[in-house]
Amino acid sequence: MELFDTHTHLDDARFDEDRDQVIRRMQEQGITRCMCIGADMASSRAALELAKAHEGFYAAVGVHPHDAENFTEDAAQELLALCREPKVRAVGEIGLDYHYDLSPRQTQRDVFRRQIALAREAGLPMVLHIREAHGDALEILRAETDLPAGVVHCYSGSLESAREYMRLGLLISFTGSVTFKNAHNLQAVAAVLPREKIMIETDCPYMAPTPYRGRRNEPALVAEVLRFLADLRGESEEELARTTMENGRRLFGID
Ligand code: NI
Secondary structure, three states: OOEEEEEEOOOOHHHOOOHHHHHHHHHHOOEEEEEEEOOOHHHHHHHHHHHHHOOOEEEEEOOOHHHHHHOOHHHHHHHHHHHOOOOEEEEEEEEEEOOOOOOOHHHHHHHHHHHHHHHHHHOOOEEEEEEOOHHHHHHHHHHOOOOOOEEEEOOOOOHHHHHHHHHOOEEEEEOHHHHOOOOHHHHHHHHHOOHHHEEEOOOEOOOOOOOOOOOOOOHHHHHHHHHHHHHHHOOOHHHHHHHHHHHHHHHHOOO
16 A cells, blocks of 8 residues: 655654654655645755655645745745756645734735746646635635646635635645544545545644644654544545545646
């Protein structure tokens, strides 16, 4: 059984002590493909370096809504240049985060639109981070003509919003947060989405699944997300592993 961890932050300083062991562990567990996701310019460059250094690793480059305030036109031009690197397969993570509001909302919306345009220009899909902002995000996405393909990562919205995203051609991705004891609403969503529309991820070092909640997460634990979802949906792990792998490979253009 092969798995694809479609959202990791392996450049994070919390992996500095043992990054090679973490990567060896994931390979031993059959996680054969991995997306390294940028959240600002430095981590976008770092994600590309990791992707270049490891077989089966690919990168997304972009500026997270937390950091929207620091987005410049120079950054946009550098991102566009990074997008021409063969291992860069997406623009992300981009979007809106009204939970932390670390950048002003108007700035978040402007920078989100700018980076959607960038994905379109680069001919790449988008990795979306949307938290407590699904209404505004959907409004922005619906207003686009020629919306690039993409995925709403670490999904936290309602079933109704998920259906709206899918109508726009987007996939929905689940992290360890779907395994949390109190995640009844999210579990109800994950139980019914069409298999062709879902992906799995760790978002490591964040979002460690039950029973590792609160600890540092790592790609090997994407197997726990798979196991939980397969059980929830009444599907075999093999079948769900195969479909989520196909969905990820198709979205990111990976052989
Ligand atoms: Ni992330």
